[in-house]
Amino acid sequence: MTSSARDAMPAPRHNRPKLRAAVILFLLVAVFVADTVTKFEIAIAVFYILIILLAIGYMSTRGVILLAGLCVGLTGLSLLLSRHGSFEAGLMNCGISIAAIATTTYLVLKTVAAQASAFEAQAQMVRVARLTSLGALTASIAHEVNQPLAAIATSGGACRRWLDRDPPNIDKARQAVDRIVHDANRAGDVITRVRSLAKSEPLHREALNLNDTIGEAIAIAQNETERNNIILHLSLAEDLPQVLVDRVQILQVVGNLLLNAIEAMHVMPTFKRELEITTFQEDRDRIAFTVTDSGVGIKPAALDHLFEAFWTTKEGGMGIGLSISRSFVEAHGGQIAVTSTPRMGATFRVSLPVAERNLA
Amino acid sequence: MRVPPPSGETTKPIVYVIDDDESVRNALEDLLASVDLNVISFGSTQAFLDNGLADAPACLVLDIRMPGQSGLDFQREMTRLGIRLPIIFITGHGDIEMSVRAMKDGAIEFLTKPFRDQDLLDAIHQGIRNDTLRRAEDHVTAELRDRWLDLTAGEQDVMRLVVRGLLNKQIAGSLGVSEITVKVRRGQVMRKMQARTLADLIRISDRLTE
Numbered sequence: 001m002t003s004s005a006r007d008a009m010p011a012p013r014h015n016r017p018k019l020r021a022a023v024i025l026f027l028l029v030a031v032f033v034a035d036t037v038t039k040f041e042i043a044i045a046v047f048y049i050l051i052i053l054l055a056i057g058y059m060s061t062r063g064v065i066l067l068a069g070l071c072v073g074l075t076g077l078s079l080l081l082s083r084h085g086s087f088e089a090g091l092m093n094c095g096i097s098i099a100a101i102a103t104t105t106y107l108v109l110k111t112v113a114a115q116a117s118a119f120e121a122q123a124q125m126v127r128v129a130r131l132t133s134l135g136a137l138t139a140s141i142a143h144e145v146n147q148p149l150a151a152i153a154t155s156g157g158a159c160r161r162w163l164d165r166d167p168p169n170i171d172k173a174r175q176a177v178d179r180i181v182h183d184a185n186r187a188g189d190v191i192t193r194v195r196s197l198a199k200s201e202p203l204h205r206e207a208l209n210l211n212d213t214i215g216e217a218i219a220i221a222q223n224e225t226e227r228n229n230i231i232l233h234l235s236l237a238e239d240l241p242q243v244l245v246d247r248v249q250i251l252q253v254v255g256n257l258l259l260n261a262i263e264a265m266h267v268m269p270t271f272k273r274e275l276e277i278t279t280f281q282e283d284r285d286r287i288a289f290t291v292t293d294s295g296v297g298i299k300p301a302a303l304d305h306l307f308e309a310f311w312t313t314k315e316g317g318m319g320i321g322l323s324i325s326r327s328f329v330e331a332h333g334g335q336i337a338v339t340s341t342p343r344m345g346a347t348f349r350v351s352l353p354v355a356e357r358n359l360a
Numbered sequence: 361m362r363v364p365p366p367s368g369e370t371t372k373p374i375v376y377v378i379d380d381d382e383s384v385r386n387a388l389e390d391l392l393a394s395v396d397l398n399v400i401s402f403g404s405t406q407a408f409l410d411n412g413l414a415d416a417p418a419c420l421v422l423d424i425r426m427p428g429q430s431g432l433d434f435q436r437e438m439t440r441l442g443i444r445l446p447i448i449f450i451t452g453h454g455d456i457e458m459s460v461r462a463m464k465d466g467a468i469e470f471l472t473k474p475f476r477d478q479d480l481l482d483a484i485h486q487g488i489r490n491d492t493l494r495r496a497e498d499h500v501t502a503e504l505r506d507r508w509l510d511l512t513a514g515e516q517d518v519m520r521l522v523v524r525g526l527l528n529k530q531i532a533g534s535l536g537v538s539e540i541t542v543k544v545r546r547g548q549v550m551r552k553m554q555a556r557t558l559a560d561l562i563r564i565s566d567r568l569t570e
Contacts, residue, residue: 142453143425143452143453146452146453146472146473146474147381147383147384147452147473148383149473149474150384150387150450150452150473150474150475151381151383151384151386151387152387152474153474153476153477154384154387154388154390154391154474154477154480155387155390156477157391157394157476157477157478158387158390158391158393158394158477161391161394161477162394165394169394172390172393172394175390176387176390179386179387183383183387212427215427215428216427218427219425219426219427219428219430220425222430222433223430223457223458
């Protein structure tokens with residue numbers, strides 16, 4: 001028995017597995033002896049289930065089944081060897097014990113299998129979360145670049161058609177070319193800004209209304225919120241002072257927080273998926289927004305690592321998005337923080353300094 | 361319901377453009393002007409709705425990703441509002457799911473930015489053709505409805521039973537009038553509905569009950 005148990009051991013670990021094997025062997029012998037020497041009426045054999053419970057997580061599924069078979073065999077052997085009491089009662093107790101051993105084995109093996117698949121599903125979710133953040137980032141960049149490209153291609157078409165006319169409309173063609181140059185520069189700016197993210201070059205700041213930028217991010221995430229049946233609550237403060245920010249970066253921060261929140265609510269029943277977004281004036285020179293989900297929340301242990309890039313930390317379902325978000329926000333002189341009550345969702349709060357001229 | 365102009369379209373077609381990006385709007389306006397198409401553009405779906413529709417064959421070039429309402433949602437809202445413009449979607453980042461949804465809901469084209477200008481123009485011409493046909497059909501149906509409303513209640517009863525294939529005698533029995541009366545009313549129905557044969561009348565009736 002012991003040798004088969006060793007063979008089935010998943011990986012050799014220090015001394016404790018040996019200890020557990022010893023305990024199992026000891027119990028096996030003890031239960032067998034006790035069952036044999038006591039009267040038929042005393043159902044010692046049900047204690048074999050302790051052995052099964054001990055073997056779980058220590059042996060492979062096959063090992064546990066073999067062990068359960070051994071216990072059943074020993075129970076029968078005890079019945080034959082017992083000397084005292086009523087044999088009929090003994091037979092009944094033997095049946096009950098065998099049923100208990102079989103049921104326990106079946107249930108624990110099922111539980112282990114369910115745990116394994118739950119773990120697999122969780123790992124899958126983490127991978128999806130990472131892909132989603134990256135996907136959102138690329139989609140956002142693609143959108144920013146494709147807008148001017150569409151304008152360029154269309155203006156180009158218009159220009160050619162003005163020139164193909166008889167007589168050609170030179171004025172109109174020139175206007176189209178001017179527009180092409182303008183939009184080509186715009187596309188170039190987007191690329192420059194994307195590259196500056198990596199190089200931490202100065203930001204392309206413009207005075208914006210935070211509510212508008214959040215509205216834009218919501219439009220981008222709309223597909224996701226709909227597909228996941230998420231109820232959106234907006235509470236946007238009016239008359240917020242403008243912020244001096246890089247629109248693309250802030251858009252990505254908001255978008256990423258939205259997608260993370262949606263991801264966090266995947267496991268919740270549909271009627272519990274609520275997303276709340278607020279904006280407000282934090283104090284005289286800062287405004288802030290929060291994104292609150294009704295998801296599973298974040299474990300206290302994970303909170304500390306949440307903003308680390310995903311390739312340096314293994315825990316948590318958050319991907320690369322949050323570490324990028326933090327660097328964006330901090331580059332603006334802002335702060336990003338998270339609070340979470342496990343099972344009650346999480347709140348991300350981003351505060352940004354207001355534009356100088358609003359303070360004057 | 362708007363009353364369409366008399367047979368044949370005399371008004372110039374209109375292309376409506378809704379895109380939140382000003383550069384894209386300007387470029388589209390210019391491209392369409394270069395092929396002599398009338399264009400009216402808007403920065404949001406709300407601005408488009410506030411403006412109202414002109415009485416002319418038209419089609420709509422609609423951006424998907426916009427702040428506020430997305431183009432795909434607006435497509436559904438249009439159905440709810442009874443606006444039956446052919447829609448050509450343009451988007452900066454489309455996926456299969458989006459395009460399937462758009463096409464299922466009746467869009468005639470789904471173009472990813474940047475697109476070839478000829479593809480857009482082809483789609484627009486197709487859209488305007490569809491809308492012209494639709495308007496002509498609507499026009500005919502509206503006229504038939506006018507003719508139907510011109511019938512007296514008795515004549516309408518007779519027409520309903522005639523197109524169900526009943527004989528004059530059966531109609532008379534069913535309505536409790538004389539066969540002569542049925543004959544007279546039947547003649548009136550054919551004249552007022554401008555139907556030459558029974559087959560004509562049945563076609564007209566089908567159209568009215570569509």
